[in-house]
Amino acid sequence: MKILVLGAGVLGVSSAWYLARSGHDVTVVERRAGVADETSYGNAGMLSYGYTNPWAAPGIPFKAIKWMLQDLAPIMVSPSALNVNTSAWMLKMLGQCTEDAYRLNKNRMLRISEYSRICFEQLQQDCPIHYDQRHQGTIELFRNQEKMDSIGADLESLRECGVEHRVIDHATCIQHEPALANVAEKFVGGLMFPNDGTGDCRKFTQGLADACRTLGVTFMMDTEVKGLEASGGEVRGVVTSNGRLTADKYVVAMGSYSPMLVNPLGIKLPIYPIKGYSLTLPLLDESKAPQSTVMDEEFKVAVTRFDERIRVGGTAEIASFDLSLKESRRKAADFVVSDLFPGAGDLEQAEFWCGLRPMTPDSVPVIGKTPFNNLYLNTGHGTLGWTMSQGSARLLADIMNERDTEISAEGLSVHRYL
Template sequence: MNIIVLGGGVAGVSTAWYLAKSGHEVTVIDRANSVADETSFANAGMLSYGYTSPWAAPGVPLKAMKWMMQDLAPILVSSSSFNVQTANWMLKMLGQCNEDAYNLNKRKMLSISEYSRTTLNELTNELTLDFDHRSQGTIELIRDEEKLQAIEPDLASLRECGVEHKVISHAECIQHEPALANVAEKFVGGLRFPQDATGDCNKFTLALAEHCRAAGVKFLLNTEINSLEASAGQVIAVNTSIGLLKADAYVVCLGSYSPLLVNPLGFKLPIYPIKGYSLTLPLLDESKAPQSTVMDEAYKVAVTRFDDRIRVGGTAEIAHFDLSLHEKRRKPAEFVVNDLFPGAGDLNNATFWCGLRPMTPDSVPIIGKTPVSNLYMNTGHGTLGWTMSQGSARLVADIINNQEPEIDSQGLSVFRYVK
């Protein structure tokens, strides 16, 4: 088949790879002048397979209200960007904040994440991909004893889902992350996910795109996607800045912008753009830097090590499609990296960035078939697009190929929202 993939982020390029590998003629369309130039450009760098968890959970509304009152708030709501769409999405998310929904959604997400872990391992064995990949686990660092004692409900969920994890002592935190010895008074222990990894999503996507080109994938960059032309229950063309482009099938991998393209077709994608920020610091002193990822539980900020850089990701802002870089949003990331790893990176020469995370109300991505027969989705991964990228791409390729997927795809498509 001739297949058009709409979107050149990590989801789109990965989807193109697995489709091309299975024999299709694939074209990727993106408005940027390079792949991975938007949300995939500077995310936190975590491949957080075990740390996968829905935003919507029992108790989260109350926690979110408390977080927003903090000086270094991990979540913010922009009043200037608040509208009916924002309110509707938040209400849908609140409807998922119960134990049954949380457990169901977590199982779906963990299934994709674990599949992505094995798929990425297979891919890196098959291809030469330079993306600062490390497989040394994640530590959720806990700053006070009360919180350490209160994590048992989370552990029960992890055990139920078969996620490898371990509550580690103060000394074990330092054993895995020696630089924490410099700030030993700052924490009491942690929760470690040994199967988690790290990597630069932008570098990965650029490298995979070169393999895609070698496999015959065509990239149409600097090309605006205006609309989908549909007739008799099928997409017949995509309307772009270079004209109408036709294919046998189409895959939407446009992240937060997916609803703008798809909603006119008669069904709604409940995806909302959650704004996330990151800092990238040149490495100054390796002995003072993390070896993998340390997630500060108190501030919801992740500090991730690349080969010669440190990536710090945090702050979730509900701000619609606003991509303004507000300087005050740097503060949580700057505080955490300086508090836990002082002297490790050059804050004076840090690069500040923001991107839009495509969040569904249940945190589960939208993957697979749609009410339009030749239109498929691979979108809505929220904060876990990098983590879930390979499993999601392979899954949607299997669905398009009418092959039995290696994991259960039930409840992942848009049909869970379509009445």
């Protein structure tokens, strides 16, 4: 079967891998010159199988107002982005801020994340890829006891989904991350996810793309996808900057740009481009640096260790498709890495980057069938695209191959919005 995968980020390349392994003739179409050159380029570097939380949660509307008044706000709204589309998406997200919706969405997300962890382990056995990986877990670090004492609902969801985790005290945080001894007065304890990992998503995706090529996958780079042609309940072709392309089946994995492609077909995909920022610092002092990932719970900033670099990811900005780099937006990342790991990396030489996270109102990705019987989606993963990539792609391949899936696909397709 001939399959076109539209998008060469980590979701598109991963989809191509599992489909090619199934014996299909796969072509990946990408407007950029290289794979993983957009959102997959500079993400926080976390494989956060356990640290998986919906954005929409009880109390978030009031917290968001408080955050936006802070100097080091984890979420910001650009006034220029306030329009009908932005407002509609924000209202949908606010509608998910109930106890029942939060519980349902978190369990759906954890279902995919935990499955993705298993798929990652299998992939590394079948196709070893070096991507500055570490497997020493994630610590969600709490700066105050009151917040740490309020995580009971999250712990219950983790237990329900079988996600390994441990609440750890101050001393145990330092045991796992010795550099935190230098700032022992800054935190009270943490939540440890021992199965989480770290690494460079772009390196991983490039390595997986090379593996795809050995299976015969074709990559059409510098090729802009302009539209889909459909009739009779099927997609008939893809209009691109390099001509019309046809296939038996089509996969849309274009992140924040997916809605633009499918909305003209009547598929209203509620994905919004949440802008995220990161810093990548050259390592200066190993003894002062994190060993894995430390997530600062208060500022929602992750500090992640690569081999010779430190990646700092954080700040969410509602700014539509604006990709301008705003120096003021790096304040939170600068502060957290300097506050928790002073002297670990060279801030003067840091690469400052931003990208668009494709976020759904419920934070659950959109995977699987559409109303068109040969069109499939693998998009809308928000901040967890890399974390969920292998589980999502394996699930999608099984759906497209009409096989029994290893996890339930209930509540994951676009049909929950239709």
